[in-house]
Amino acid sequence: MGEINKGEIQIDNGNLFSSGKIFEIREEPVMECALDLLYRLANSGMITLTAKGDAIPTAVAVANVLTENMMRGKSKIVDIIVDSESGAGKYGMTLISTIRITISKTS
Secondary structure, three states: OOOOOOOOOHHHOOOEEEOOEEOOOOOOOOOHHHHHHHHHHHHHHHEEEEEEEEHHHHHHHHHHHHHHHOOOOEEEEEEEEEEEEEEEEEOOEEEEEEEEEEEEEOO
């Protein structure tokens, strides 16, 4: 489990962390995560999902469930940033893919 800094809130049994309106998605059930974030999106108006490596498909699925199913017509994906960062791998330093998806409530 990652370290939580001052001002952050831990939710969902250590699988989902928040720092303001930024949520780190890990490999977990898509619908559980989407339901947790639905309330936060409705209250805050905008959230950002971040994920690394194997958790990227989960983050994309959560964003799609939120915008296309749960809040159809009332939310939209504002921005998607795909990047990579250095990390320790099996054979030394390697690049780990990252994604940031910003979702906004429209009405």
